[in-house]
Amino acid sequence: MTDTRLRADRVYRFYRAGDEETLAVQGVTLELAAGEVVALCGPSGSGKSTLLACLAGIDEPSGGTVWIAGERVSGRTEAERARIRARRVGAMSQSGNLFGHLTVLGNLRLAQSLAQGRDLPDASELLAELGIGTRAHAWPDQLSGGELVRASLAVALANGPSVLLADEPTGELDETTEARLLSLLRQRAENGAAVLVASHSQAVARAADRTLYLEDGKLA
């Protein structure tokens, strides 16, 4: 029996603006097991970020159901979704997921305090592993694009998530740093997480166990 960490059943997400409706995600069904690294590929605008936000419990799908580690995350209040996210989910977004009024280390510590009383990774070690140990006391707006991406990933990993969802984590990185980050994701999967990475990078697809292709909001 596989150890399912993430399950989505017929997830839809529509955006409405006036009379216009965008069908960003259309009936996505998927499952991720502990130990897997899965790449989510697809052209720009195919719905990758929207799908990740629904899977992470950041956004509420217009239809369908999402479970994280067996716990239903869709169809719940924002507060309930936030509680599940804090304990179970690491979500790294393209726009960054750091609070500007906290240092990098402060952001990691906040994520850890919200996760509460579990076996959490050492925040300083996590930053060192991502090659930004010297930026621990920097403010988010003092970071370069590549540093910000890595700091965002460190925050996503700070709660020792069961499910890690990363949106273009290597877009701003050089090849060596990208390889380092991919090996860190692999290591987290080996420790039992399920990892889903939305990316246009061939290196990410090569490093993954399998690839999901999204086109016009549907899995191919």
Ligand SMILES: Nc1ncnc2c1ncn2[C@@H]1O[C@H](COP(=O)(O)OP(=O)(O)OP(=O)(O)O)[C@@H](O)[C@H]1O
């Ligand atoms: N808040 C929003 N309101 C209205 N439409 C939106 C919103 N966010 C995204 N969309 C639309 O939904 C579709 C999917 O967008 P999404 O950002 O999920 O795609 P993506 O595959 O992540 O793109 P990229 O690779 O460029 O990041 C696009 O047509 C986009 O314009």
